[in-house]
Amino acid sequence: MSEGTPLPVVALISGGGSNLQALIDAQLQGRPIQLRAVISNQAGAFGLERARRHGIPTEVLSHRDYPDRDAFDSDLSALIDRHEPGLVVLAGFMRILTPAFVNRYLGRMLNIHPSLLPKFRGLHTHQRALDAGEREHGASVHFVTAELDGGPVIAQARVPVLAGDDAETLAARVLRQEHILYPTAVHWFARGRLRLDTDGRPRLDGEILTEPRRIEMDQGS
Template sequence: MSRKRTAILISGRGSNMRSLVSAAKAEDFPAEIALVLSNVGDAAGLEFASGEGIATKVVEHKSFAGREPFERAMQAVLESHGIELVCLAGFMRLLSPWFVEHWRGRMLNVHPALLPSYRGLHTHERALADGVKIHGATVHFVVPEMDAGPIIAQAAVAVRGDDTPETLAARVLEQEHRIYPRALALAASGAAIVQGERVAIAGEPAVGAALVSPAI
């Protein structure tokens, strides 16, 4: 089996990175974590990745005059490592249309909400303020519009009456760690097929192709 060479982009501790690295240790996992790249030199996730024997690279965004030279430097690193798929895992930089379009259909992101609801920041605070009963996480292909793009997988959690943003975030994060490896496997194996603005999963019904867990 040919495994897709995958890079994970991080800016901090990379908890989702760790779940991807763990999943990719399975012999039948269709993606190989070949590189962890950070825009922050002291990102805690770099030490973990290095300890796992994964190549690491720092491209400090502050070292560049603007977004384009920074992204072109990242692109050069990705190309030098033969990267085929990119996973964003707490990468705290907005990416330009040029970079996103280059990786269209090959770059994934995880967002702590059930998209298209609650795009952007402070998702848990906003969900609690609105009194929603179901919240969750989404893995999607990245497009130039922020927190948009075809949805690969989602997982739902029930919002409890005594939830705080912190307790809700913790339960959502557990689901992120569960669905991100699954979504990467679908993308790397070719089972996640983009059809317009939606993703169909090969071998699953066309309706509701994205994976949705029961509320918990």
């Protein structure tokens, strides 16, 4: 993207949309992104209200109205493409995507996952980290591929696992870091600093990322 042209973004959500709010805030603060639409598979998702409050178009496409994933993903991609995004962001979109859908947006679709990937792919990451006796936990931003939570990791934020933590307190600590981590990675992509090579390797500022970029934050917060 040129310096003066914001990157058009479509966000997919299923729930409260706190990471969506972080992206909205980044846009309001002058980051070079333009949220063209927020799409949810859940009509009651509070993230839709977050978008409406800021004049961002919203769409609902319920997976319950479709016989299978392929049919849903086909209509979802058509809905996304109407908004002509340069980037699709998954912000708590609780759907397993079909390979055809993922390949359509390969290299221009990001996800944020609440663990230090490749550890704890899937759900219930905070409890699983506690059960495993981890001393450190966190969040990862990655390019989306057909492998669930298995795409190339771009950046991570880490937090300590504290004595007395339960899944709720640990989740809250991680979430605060997600709200910094995700807009940072989206900003890199918007400025043309981040891309996915044709061989599937992420590249930042011209350098291949052999390991995720660690975003340094207040680790106790």
